[in-house]
Structure formats: C-alpha cells, structure tokens
Amino acid sequence: MTLVYPGSFDPITNGHLDIIVRAACICDKLIVAVGNNESKRPAFTVEERVEMIRASIGDREDIEVTSFTGLLADFAKKVGARAVIKGLRAMSDFEYEFQMALLNKKLEPELETLFMMTSVQYSFLSSSAVKEIARNGGCIDGLVPDCIRERIARKLTCR
Ligand code: COA
Numbered sequence: 794m795t796l797v798y799p800g801s802f803d804p805i806t807n808g809h810l811d812i813i814v815r816a817a818c819i820c821d822k823l824i825v826a827v828g829n830n831e832s833k834r835p836a837f838t839v840e841e842r843v844e845m846i847r848a849s850i851g852d853r854e855d856i857e858v859t860s861f862t863g864l865l866a867d868f869a870k871k872v873g874a875r876a877v878i879k880g881l882r883a884m885s886d887f888e889y890e891f892q893m894a895l896l897n898k899k900l901e902p903e904l905e906t907l908f909m910m911t912s913v914q915y916s917f918l919s920s921s922a923v924k925e926i927a928r929n930g931g932c933i934d935g936l937v938p939d940c941i942r943e944r945i946a947r948k949l950t951c952r
Contacts (some may be wrong), residue, residue: 795821795875796816796823797865797874799920800828801828802846804924804945805845805938806880806919808925824872825857826861827859861930866900870904876904882911893906927945928950
C-alpha cells in the first residue's frame, strides 16, 4: 500500500521526521509530498524543502520525496495512493484536519485520511516556531534534524 504524507515542511522538523519514520513502517511506500502553496509565503523554496527532507531521511528505497501543485486529492490519485497520512499534535489540529479530510473525501471518495499521533516530545513543535527561534538567533538544537540545522539558521538569520 502506498501512503502520501503531505505538508508544507517549511522547514521539516523532528516532529515531521518522527511521523515519516513511523508511517513508513505501516506501508510499502511512503510519498512525502511538499505542497507548493505560495499563499503561505514560505521561507524556503519548494526545492530547498524537498532537499532538506531528502537529507534528513537519508537513502531509503521505501520513501520518496517530491512536490505537488493543485489539489492533494488529485495528486494522491495520480500516484496511486490508497490514503493520506497526517500527524496530529493536539486537539487544536483536529478541527482543521477533520475539515480537510472531509473535503478530500468529497473530492476523491476512495481516498482515506489516516491520522497518526505525534510523539509527545514533539507535540509543541511547529515549523513557524522553528523559524521564529532561528530568526531571533535562538537555539534550534533538537527541534530539526541535525544535518539541516546550520542551513536553516544561516538562511533565516541572514534576512
Ligand atoms: N510535527 C511538527 N509540526 C507539525 C506536525 C508534526 N508532526 N504536523 C503538523 N505540524 C505543523 C507544521 O509544522 C505546520 O506548522 P506551521 O503552520 O507553523 O508551518 C502546521 O502543523 C500545519 O502544517 P502542515 O501539516 O504542513 O499543513 P498545511 O496546513 O500547511 O497544509 C498541505 C499543507 C500541502 C497538506 C495543504 O496545503 C494541501 O492539502 N494543499 C493542497 C490543496 C488542497 O487539496 N486543499 C484541500 C482542499 S480545499
């Protein structure tokens, strides 16, 4: 079974990586899909976000990293995914994710949405928090994968 894990990943955090590694254990192939949503005014380009995810994951045949534009439901159908998987951090994520899951079901009735609880040590983490800390010269150790920490800090503190 193929699963799609979509997100903005601006940038990927250890919370995202936790979901990626765990989700890959319950499917044959996991497609990590970076949404190309310019309205969110991302700090990193789509290419940078894809590269940082690839660097964080390392060489794994069961995980593919790509980007998409347009509707998630159309992308999932195109790549033959049976379901979309999303991480849930807290009840505050639920309302928005529930709405998205229902919209995607309406657009593509055969597509399921699965939710995986974020590990407790990452329940407070978000990409915006990482960016705010880095922009202000704070320490992002332990919040993002080690191999991309310098790259994130360099880009955000140079602005
Ligand atoms: N660990 C840490 N942070 C997490 C997390 C986890 N496990 N799970 C979610 N988050 C955070 C993200 O860092 C992000 O934080 P931010 O807002 O500070 O950047 C936030 O939760 C939400 O992020 P994400 O899961 O990336 O969702 P999103 O709301 O940015 O949506 C898409 C991204 C690509 C899934 C969405 O825009 C999409 O589906 N686009 C296609 C258009 C479409 O089909 N829309 C639906 C029909 S209208």
